Amino acid sequence: MTASAEPADVAVDIAIIGGGAAGLATAIFTKRAAPHLRVCCLDGARRIGAKILVSGGSRCNVTNTTVTERDYWGGSPRAIRAVLRAFPAVRAAAFFEEIGVALHEEEDGKLFPDSNSSRTVLDALLREAANVGVEIRTGCRVVRVDRVAERFRVVAAGEQFNARIVVLATGGRSLPKSGSDGFGYELAKGLGHRYVATTPALAPLVLRGDAHVPLSGIAHPAALTVNGVRLEGPMLWTHVGISGPVALNASRHWHRTRLEGTPADVRLNICPGETFELLEAWFLERERARPKAMLLTVLSERLPTAVAALWIWRAGIADGVTLSHLPRADRRRLIHALLETPLDVRDSRGYDYAEVTAGGIALDEIDPARMESRICPGLYLVGEILDVDGRLGGFNFQWAWSSAWVAAQAMAR
Numbered sequence: 001m002t003a004s005a006e007p008a009d010v011a012v013d014i015a016i017i018g019g020g021a022a023g024l025a026t027a028i029f030t031k032r033a034a035p036h037l038r039v040c041c042l043d044g045a046r047r048i049g050a051k052i053l054v055s056g057g058s059r060c061n062v063t064n065t066t067v068t069e070r071d072y073w074g075g076s077p078r079a080i081r082a083v084l085r086a087f088p089a090v091r092a093a094a095f096f097e098e099i100g101v102a103l104h105e106e107e108d109g110k111l112f113p114d115s116n117s118s119r120t121v122l123d124a125l126l127r128e129a130a131n132v133g134v135e136i137r138t139g140c141r142v143v144r145v146d147r148v149a150e151r152f153r154v155v156a157a158g159e160q161f162n163a164r165i166v167v168l169a170t171g172g173r174s175l176p177k178s179g180s181d182g183f184g185y186e187l188a189k190g191l192g193h194r195y196v197a198t199t200p201a202l203a204p205l206v207l208r209g210d211a212h213v214p215l216s217g218i219a220h221p222a223a224l225t226v227n228g229v230r231l232e233g234p235m236l237w238t239h240v241g242i243s244g245p246v247a248l249n250a251s252r253h254w255h256r257t258r259l260e261g262t263p264a265d266v267r268l269n270i271c272p273g274e275t276f277e278l279l280e281a282w283f284l285e286r287e288r289a290r291p292k293a294m295l296l297t298v299l300s301e302r303l304p305t306a307v308a309a310l311w312i313w314r315a316g317i318a319d320g321v322t323l324s325h326l327p328r329a330d331r332r333r334l335i336h337a338l339l340e341t342p343l344d345v346r347d348s349r350g351y352d353y354a355e356v357t358a359g360g361i362a363l364d365e366i367d368p369a370r371m372e373s374r375i376c377p378g379l380y381l382v383g384e385i386l387d388v389d390g391r392l393g394g395f396n397f398q399w400a401w402s403s404a405w406v407a408a409q410a411m412a413r
């Protein structure tokens with residue numbers, strides 16, 4: 001007799017593929033609502049939760065005090081709203097308090113753990129998963145999912161599962177070394193789903209040339225306009241270009257524009273909140289008050305000196321000019337440049353640096369009241385695998401928690 005090379009199927013009620021934020025939360029919420037179900041969470045990584053650990057500068061910005069569909073891009077805002085309303089940020093915050101993660105609010109409504117350590121968040125999720133009886137298999141990379149009769153066969157290296165329900169929580173393509181390398185899209189496509197082309201989002205931008213290099217490390221408020229979409233917030237110059245919230249938020253628009261084959265027009269405003277008239281009135285007031293002051297000295301009152309110097313140089317204004325000797329035409333050219341300078345963006349830093357993935361499995365193929373596939377009954381999709389990407393500020397985790405909750409309630413029913 002020859003022994004079969006096929007491993008025996010492990011029978012489970014629910015196989016959750018991916019044990020990141022969305023997969024873990026789905027497993028916990030499902031077991032809480034239906035303790036009798038056998039819920040198995042399969043993750044290809046040896047250690048679970050890599051992305052939670054690196055998130056928010058290792059502090060994990062778990063959600064935001066105010067979250068609406070307007071904080072997201074991608075699929076239908078109505079569908080996103082339905083999911084967010086079913087499990088809003090206030091309930092996510094309460095859930096974390098309940099599992100022992102006290103939160104505090106920081107600028108722009110961002111909620112972080114009081115410990116300021118993402119480890120607290122991951123440990124609490126893993127503890128709660130163990131408490132409610134979630135089975136977690138690490139080092140278990142799923143390579144195939146087949147529909148077999150009314151069930152699913154889930155094939156992983158060395159193991160096979162037979163599941164009544166499958167949840168795809170495999171994330172997107174961002175930070176591929178964490179285990180989220182986009183293979184989940186292939187699994188979804190194999191089950192009949194449509195894929196919206198992906199691009200990096202929340203990624204630093206790379207500029208052509210080297211004029212920005214001396215500014216590396218300098219931060220200031222800015223506004224970026226990418227083909228008509230205006231974003232405002234802190235910006236950080238880097239050795240390769242720009243980063244900080246406004247640049248990260250802009251990156252998805254740059255990529256999506258390029259994906260559509262349209263040239264991307266990026267404009268930088270380093271005096272956001274000002275108008276031409278207000279800035280001109282300010283220059284004239286400073287000229288009256290300090291006629292002998294150098295332009296650079298005066299502009300440094302509102303901008304970092306190195307940035308002010310670069311803009312004066314770019315406007316073609318002579319070094320060391322005083323306010324009383326600044327010709328009107330030069331002043332006006334400088335003001336225009338402060339309010340709008342075209343930026344020659346070459347690329348973003350790509351998926352290795354992107355916090356999230358834009359695009360993914362089409363949201364219109366998912367029932368937003370259940371997170372169940374409209375194409376393949378019994379298949380659920382949650383988290384970043386879907387065509388939904390949030391702006392910076394805890395919105396991507398909130399999408400993971402909300403979509404997990406909706407799926408869990410539907411599966412428990």
Ligand SMILES: Cc1cc2nc3c(=O)[nH]c(=O)nc-3n(C[C@H](O)[C@H](O)[C@H](O)COP(=O)(O)OP(=O)(O)OC[C@H]3O[C@@H](n4cnc5c(N)ncnc54)[C@H](O)[C@@H]3O)c2cc1C
Pocket residue numbers: 017018019020021022023042043044045048049050051052054055056057060061062063140141142143169170171172174175178179180181182183184354355356382383384385393394395396397398400
């Ligand atoms: C550096 C960084 C910082 C971030 N900071 C924040 C923040 O502070 N706030 C915020 O809201 N968002 C943040 N994000 C975004 C947020 O982390 C993600 O949107 C969120 O983790 C997505 O959760 P997910 O469970 O859908 O996917 P993931 O977290 O990517 O998890 C997917 C899991 O699936 C597993 N997997 C993939 N394919 C397979 C397979 N074939 N078989 C088995 N397992 C598989 C992977 O190993 C992984 O564990 C950050 C992201 C990064 C990269």
